[in-house]
Amino acid sequence: MFDIIVIGARCAGATTAMLLARKGLKVLVVDRSTFPSDVISTHFLWPHGASYLNRWGLLDRVLEVTPSHTVVNLVNEGIPLEGTVPEELLRQYFQLFHGDDSGIVQRYCSVRRRVLDKLLVDAAVEAGAEVREGFAVDELLEEDGRVVGIRGRTRDGTRVEERARVILGADGRNSFVARTLRLPKFDERLKCTFAYWTYVSGIPLDTVHIHRRGRLGLGLVPTNFGQHMVLVFGPSEWGTTFRRDVPGNFQKALDFISPELGELVRGGQREERFYGTLDQAAFLRPLFGPGWVLAGDAACFRDQCTATGMSHAFRDAELVSTALEEGLSGRKPLEEALKSSYESRRRGQVASAYYDFVCTLAEMRPPRHDDLSLYVALRSNPQETNRFIATMCDVAPVADFFQASNIFLLTDVAKESSSQHPIFERFEATSRTYLQNPFA
Template sequence: MYDAIVVGGRCAGAAVGTHLVRRGLRVLVVDRARFPSDVLSTHFVWPHGVSYLNRLGVLDEVLAVTPSHEQVNVVNEGVALRGGVPEELLRNQFRALHGDDDGITTQYLSVRRHILDKILIDNAVRAGVEFREGCTVKELVTDPDGTVVGITDRDGNTERARVVVGADGRNSFVARALGVAKFDERPRCTFAYWSYFDGIPVGEAQIHRRGRLGMAVAPTNHGQTMVLTWGPSEWAADFRADVEGNFHRALRLVSDEVADTVAAATRQERFYGTLDQAAYLRELHGPGWVLVGDAESFKDQCTALGITHAFRDAELAAEAIAAWLGGVDRETAMAGYAAKRRGQNAAAYYDYVCTLAEMKPLRHDEVQLFSILRGNQGEIDRFIATHVDVAPVSEFFDPSNVFLLNDTARETSDRHAVFDDFEATYLASHTNPFARTEAEAAR
């Protein structure tokens, strides 16, 4: 009899298992995959995610094989901003969420999942987790009243526990077996394609946006650089008709400089892609079960927060589960987890990401905001913190704050080529550059 069985052993599952055993609980983690193995992921980790790696005790191991940096370059319509998430805001967030700010770091990194997930699993086992790889769950075991009390695998082995944690991703078996429906679904999203290149001298991550297209470049493992491009889902089918050609075409449309650099580099792997990034929420918990990570909620990759939020939710969920199993009734024990996961700030950020994922061209006033940030490093850093869910969206984008930024701007907002013939450029950016003729589509 276990205290907890965790279904899914990657970022959310390995992390929640580690936090639970550290609280004195007996934990079994199962995963149908064998490790090390890869999984479809854009695998960027923001400073709060890296801080969670530090709290888990694996950051040094990750940094031994993964490059890191402390600034990012954000370029919107050619308006370049370079900055980082302020340490003070990170500490404030961790104190609010967890009651302490241990392990805070301002580093960024992009770590391949076959490396990260293996490190996390090995760390969980060292902490005391029992781990079974290659173990596919066939069904959940429930009491007559519907309370989940265990799992049965495809070999017929049954294990029982006081709680089952679903950390098994977007297509969560646990959620499907329980009939936990999605809600607040947002079907408008991005498609994304990426690969890995040698010969790109980039030391810091770059994130670009122009028209309805986005692009990111980040140093990763094996001395390689990940190059990613994305756009609105309604362009996905046309893009997919010629992935390599359209990949380089998209880079060219966003940044000539980056496109030239990538064209001169050597691609080392195939292209990876995802066409369905539709966002959703699910209930957080029920009788005998809890969901964490993508099993519980999912947002588009355009802000690259999946791993970071998985680590956050794992620690929050473990704290609540430990209280529940320690004698506090489930609703009371999980109330804090629910409030932090579904509070006003969380709802506002969900809307923010889902709106970004529609990839509408930036309006004149939106580009103007980025332009007036130039020369104001404190506000650049606060914008980056807001963009990645460290500072509240409502505070930065409040009209009174935007007016204040404009009044105190250190440069005039019209000093940029993007504002030359802006209306024509804005209208042209709605046109699908990957559209095929009827004859091409018929072939």
């Protein structure tokens, strides 16, 4: 009999298992994968994600083998912005969600999942959790309307049954736990991006670049093994035509978004195949019920045009492990602990506003005139640029940056500075061409 069985041993599962084991609970974590292994995911980690790793004593292990940065370069329609997530906003974020801002770092990195997830699994083992790799759960045990255990198969086909006080589904967006319990999805948003990426060596650039032009975007980020992760994304309704010729359309998109970066990638050596997905439709699921809890993508999935899934999975891990410890130690009734220490923060106003923000961005509409005015205005305002970057990655509340008084102030400045900007001379003609699918 375990206190908790965690299904899924990656960003949400291994970390929750580690934190619960550190609190002295008896934890079993199972995953049908074996480690090290990748998942269909890019792996850009914003400073709050890196801060969680630092809080848990794991960041140094990541940075030993992964390049990291404090500055990110965002280029929208050729308008460059450069900035960092401010320490003060990171502190406010950790205070808001966890009441404790220790371990803050302002670093970005892009760590391959085969590196990160293995490290997380090892940390769960070191903390005292029992980890079983290659173990596929295919049944939930239920008694009197409550989930009380799992049944599954080990790698050699042996059937095994285990019981626990709580079963945590950290089993990804197609969650087995959610499907088995027939949990509803709600607030679904079907409009999303397609994303294709690969790994290239020999690119002489050690900075992080995220560019948008029209309805397309790219990411170029140094990662492990001396390679760069190169990503192209766009509206999912263009995905099927993009997919007809991935290598050709990938390069075509790079050249369109940034001819300079397109040239750098062309001059490098592609080291792996292309990876990709056409479907990143967003949804929420209920967070807990009798004997079960969900965390990470199983609980909430959103488009990854802002690359926040891993950081949010880490946030879930801290919140849910605190709640479970309170409930299972008897300090609070379990349901009350999950409601107050997990659900109310995970589904509060700040998190809901960000969900909506990302779902709107994921439609990949062409930029509007006011978007461009904002980017031009931000160029002369490093402090607001930093706050904009912090808002994009969900460190600063969306409502703060986009509050009316701030936007009025920025656009007043914008009116003066932007009217001269060459982008507005050709904007109307250009923006019409953005609506056509370039891959058709």
